[in-house]
Amino acid sequence: MTQLLAPAQLDLAAQLLREHQLVAFPTDTIYGLGTLAFDGLTVLKLYVAKERPPEKAIPILIADIADLDRVAIEVPPIAHRLMEHFWPGALTIVVPKQPYIPIEVSTTNTVAVRMPDLDLARELMRFTGPLAVTSANRSAGPNPRTAQEVLDQLEGRIDAIVDGGETPGGVPSTVVDCTQATPIILREGAWADQVRAFLARAL
Secondary structure (H helix, E strand, O other): OOEEEOHHHHHHHHHHHHOOOOEEEEOOOOEEEEEEOOOHHHHHHHHHHHOOOOOOOOOEEOOOHHHHHHHEOOOOHHHHHHHHHHOOOOEEEEEEEOOOOOOOOOOOOEEEEEOOOOHHHHHHHHHHOOEEEEEOOOOOOOOOOOHHHHHHHHOOOOOEEEOOOOOOOOOOEEEEEOOOOOOEEEEOOEOHHHHHHHHHHHO
């Protein structure tokens, strides 16, 4: 059975994550399904629960900019400018990863990182540290905005859901690869037009 937790139970959600379990929680875009970013074996469970293709990397969410150095190295100046302008918010930025990031998170030398603009999500990560987080749905399923929508797809496949009500966004984040000489938008999502305009001015 999948437990439903109240927002006041973030300490319990964090405990479950430290016990190598899968916990879904709301972000500013949609509900995410996460585990500790440095827990490679449990990250594998994310793929199984979602039936996610193994070649797809898992993004990492962080609570504060101070956490960036824990997951990334040699962050390009344009990535820092994007972070300053759009974080916290619905922009995921691909940067060079720390070498100790588990291969289960990313098989390449890069990692996708985001700081969500939702206090509940960031407070949870202040308990746990960076989390490997993907959308809390079956692969190719609808993006969930409520705990019930998560249950509809993942009941019995995950350990708990923090029910924080309906997410304010509903559209996944835009993803920008900043590891190339010229940044590339890999996925158009929330804020795509603003990000494109910002890059046009910055480059």
